[in-house]
Each structure stands twice: as C-alpha cells, then as structure tokens.
Amino acid sequence: MAQPKQPQDLHAALTTALHQVPFYTRLWTEAVGFIPTAVPALQEWPTWAVEELRAAIAAQPPFGDLYVEEALADLAYIHSSTGTTGKPRIFPVPRTDLPHMENVYREHMELMGVRPDDICAITLTFGLPRGAWSCVQAVQSVGATILPLSSGKVTPAEKLLDVIHTVGATVLHGAGSYMVYLTRKARELGFDTRTSSVRLFLTSGEAMSAESRRYLQEAWDARVVMHFASTDLSWVSAECEASSARDGALGMHVTPGVIAEILDEHQRPVTDGEYGELVVTSWLRPSTPRIRFRTGDRAALTREPCPCGGTSVRILPIQGRVDEAVRFHGQTIWASSVEDVLTANLGAPVDFFLEHREHPERGSVLAVKLPTAVASSAGDGLATTLQRTLNVRFLVEFMDDADIVEKTGVAGTGKVKRVFDLVGGRG
Numbered sequence: 426m427a428q429p430k431q432p433q434d435l436h437a438a439l440t441t442a443l444h445q446v447p448f449y450t451r452l453w454t455e456a457v458g459f460i461p462t463a464v465p466a467l468q469e470w471p472t473w474a475v476e477e478l479r480a481a482i483a484a485q486p487p488f489g490d491l492y493v494e495e496a497l498a499d500l501a502y503i504h505s506s507t508g509t510t511g512k513p514r515i516f517p518v519p520r521t522d523l524p525h526m527e528n529v530y531r532e533h534m535e536l537m538g539v540r541p542d543d544i545c546a547i548t549l550t551f552g553l554p555r556g557a558w559s560c561v562q563a564v565q566s567v568g569a570t571i572l573p574l575s576s577g578k579v580t581p582a583e584k585l586l587d588v589i590h591t592v593g594a595t596v597l598h599g600a601g602s603y604m605v606y607l608t609r610k611a612r613e614l615g616f617d618t619r620t621s622s623v624r625l626f627l628t629s630g631e632a633m634s635a636e637s638r639r640y641l642q643e644a645w646d647a648r649v650v651m652h653f654a655s656t657d658l659s660w661v662s663a664e665c666e667a668s669s670a671r672d673g674a675l676g677m678h679v680t681p682g683v684i685a686e687i688l689d690e691h692q693r694p695v696t697d698g699e700y701g702e703l704v705v706t707s708w709l710r711p712s713t714p715r716i717r718f719r720t721g722d723r724a725a726l727t728r729e730p731c732p733c734g735g736t737s738v739r740i741l742p743i744q745g746r747v748d749e750a751v752r753f754h755g756q757t758i759w760a761s762s763v764e765d766v767l768t769a770n771l772g773a774p775v776d777f778f779l780e781h782r783e784h785p786e787r788g789s790v791l792a793v794k795l796p797t798a799v800a801s802s803a804g805d806g807l808a809t810t811l812q813r814t815l816n817v818r819f820l821v822e823f824m825d826d827a828d829i830v831e832k833t834g835v836a837g838t839g840k841v842k843r844v845f846d847l848v849g850g851r852g
C-alpha cells in the first residue's frame with residue numbers, strides 16, 4: 426500500500442472540517458467555548474461518538490450537519506444505519522465522493538486477494554444499510570463478478586449453498602458468525618464444503634475468534650480475510666495475505682487517508698500493543714471528514730514491520746465491541762472470550778449467548794445459553810473451564826437450537842447479538 430500523503434491531506438481535512446462542516450464548529454464551541462482561529466493539531470480535537478451524530482441528525486433531519494453543504498446537492502445514494510441500537514440514522518452518499526471511494530475499495534480488494542476472475546457472493550442484507558452496496562462497488566472496482574445473495578432472510582442457507590455450487594462462486598462475503606452458521610448448515614444438509622469452489626471468505630462487521638477462523642478455513646479449505654468497515658467510517662483497514670495466513674494475528678493495514686488511534690477510558694493515548702478504544706480519523710469521503718470518531722471497538726495498534734512489505738500502521742485483532750461485553754462481579758466479560766473457550770472445549774464453534782440476570786438468592790448470575798444439541802459433549806467440565814479461564818462463575822444452560830438462532834439473529838441479517846444484560850438494563 427502506498428503511504429498516505431500526510432500531513433498535507435490530514436491538514437486539508439481538518440481545515441475543511443473546521444471551516445465548512447457546522448458539526449465541528451459546534452463540537453469545538455461545546456468543548457472549549459470558542460472556535461479556534463488556527464487549525465489545531467489532530468490530538469487536540471475533541472473526540473465524539475455515534476450519540477453526537479444521532480443528536481445532530483435529530484436536530485437537523487434528515488442528514489444532520491456533518492457534511493460540506495454543497496456536496497449534498499447531488500446524492501448518489503441515501504442509506505440508513507442498521508438501527509441495532511436506537512433509531513436508524515439516515516445518511517447520504519454524495520456523488521462527488523464516489524471516485525475517491527472507488528480507489529479505496531480497489532486497494533482493499535487487491536490487498537485481500539480478490540481478482541478480476543472471482544465470483545463474489547455477497548451475503549449482507551440488500552436493503553437500506555450501506556454494507557452490501559459498498560461491497561457491490563468494491564467488487565466492481567476490481568472487475569470481478571457480483572452474486573447478490575443478500576442475507577438468510579432473502580436467500581435461505583439451503584438455496585444459498587445450491588447457488589454458490591451451481592455458479593461456482595469463489596469468494597463469500599459476509600459476517601463471520603453467519604459464515605460459521607452456514608458451515609454448520611452445510612454439514613447438516615450433506616453439502617461437501619471442502620471440495621466447493623469457494624477459496625476466500627471476506628468478513629467484516631464483528632470480531633471473529635482465531636478458533637472460528639480456523640474452523641472455516643478447515644471446513645472449506647479456504648482463506649479467511651478480515652476487514653474493518655462501518656456505515657460511519659467507510660472502509661478503514663484490511664488484512665494482507667501474510668496476516669490472513671496467521672489467522673489475522675498481524676492485524677489489518679490501515680488504509681491511506683485514515684488515522685487510527687487507541688485511547689484509554691480517560692481519552693489518553695496508549696502505547697503500541699496496548700488495548701483500548703479505537704478512535705478513527707478518516708477523509709476517505711471528501712464530503713464528510715470524520716475527525717476522531719470513537720468507534721466503541723476494543724483494539725490495539727502495531728508499527729512492527731509486516732512480512733508483506735507494507736509499512737502502514739496495523740490494527741491488531743479487534744476484541745469486540747464495548748456493547749459485546751458485560752460487567753459482572755467487577756470484571757468485564759467479552760463475548761469473544763467466551764466464544765474462544767466454547768470453541769476450544771467443544772471442538773467447533775456453536776451459536777450461544779450470554780444472559781446477565783437477577784437471581785432470587787444469588788443476586789445476579791451470568792448464564793451461557795447453549796444449544797441442547799451440544800449438552801452431552803459440553804458435560805460438567807465446561808462450567809469449570811469457563812470459570813478457570815475467565816475468573817467468574819457461569820451457569821451453563823441449554824435451550825432449543827432454533828431459539829438461540831432466533832435470539833442472536835445470526836441467520837437473519839447476519840448481524841449477531843450475543844450479550845443480553847437484563848441487570849444493566851441494556852438487554
């Protein structure tokens with residue numbers, strides 16, 4: 426990857442943000458009481474998160490004031506967020522952003538190993554959310570073929586497996602948890618995944634454990650590549666082949682035009698390798714510079730040399746979202762950590778969720794809900810292993826597999842929810 430032209434481009438983005446995007450004028454006024462006359466250095470800018478964006482849209486519907494106003498005169502797309510939490514946010518893609526974004530998509534796709542002769546099956550939902558549509562543009566940017574399957578609600582697993590076999594799809598793009606679900610379905614249906622035409626999985630949108638990645642690689646004899654993209658930030662980073670071959674351990678290369686920072690809970694920068702909240706600055710979309718957006722994802726950075734020769738900063742494996750964790754008895758328990766223990770213990774990924782709830786005698790309890798089908802293989806040892814590894818006591822409970830699939834949402838939109846906090850009130 427070529428080095429971003431920094432700091433000139435960053436400075437240009439900061440200048441645009443300060444002088445042409447009303448959102449930042451307001452942010453500065455609220456943070457320090459006045460608007461700086463000279464453009465401050467990046468580290469001096471206030472950070473913000475999705476709540477501020479939501480408020481801006483509510484105050485000035487439909488798009489809010491996070492855009493250079495002239496750009497809104499000609500829109501190529503109008504999308505909305507998935508609305509997993511709160512009211513969905515409407516957001517526009519000005520036509521002037523498209524050429525720039527096409528370059529970004531192409532660089533990402535080439536880095537991840539997608540070629541013009543690939544047939545790329547997209548299993549994200551084709552609807553208001555941007556995800557599937559940005560994948561279409563990304564596939565087009567490298568000249569590969571689009572197979573728009575959409576999510577399980579539109580194309581059920583059985584039909585999807587039949588189509589990818591019939592047309593010889595080579596790339597599957599979707600959420601990691603949905604890919605794992607598909608693989609289990611394929612086995613139930615007697616579909617031979619190892620001899621299938623699929624050679625590459627592109628996953629994004631959620632943290633995926635090394636165990637789950639190995640399960641997919643083994644089951645399909647295919648490579649798994651992770652990239653990081655979001656409605657609010659466009660495409661941020663992607664794994665090169667060297668990192669993908671090590672289950673993502675080398676991290677994802679941050680794309681030119683993006684600066685990643687990791688901050689602790691007091692908004693102070695942490696050292697390389699240390700985990701904290703990922704804060705992203707991006708000027709990939711000229712109409713809407715995103716300056717110091719707090720993603721809510723836990724990650725770390727590295728500047729160690731990468732075997733691929735790329736010299737950009739890399740985001741080490743994302744541990745999960747802040748909302749994919751639950752505070753229990755003074756500890757933060759990550760769904761991804763529980764997933765690692767379950768996969769190692771049961772030999773293959775299972776669908777599951779965590780339920781933090783009140784208990785009449787014991788105050789609050791933390792239950793791991795698992796499919797009845799694994800009850801015999803889980804045995805009594807699982808609760809002990811969970812407790813030993815994660816230092817808190819879990820209840821291991823079983824319920825109907827279909828109910829778990831329904832509750833986590835894994836088969837529907839591919840967007841999975843694994844933490845239900847009935848005590849913290851966020852369930």
Ligand SMILES: [Zn+2]
Nearest residue numbers: 665731733735
């Ligand atoms: Zn690399």
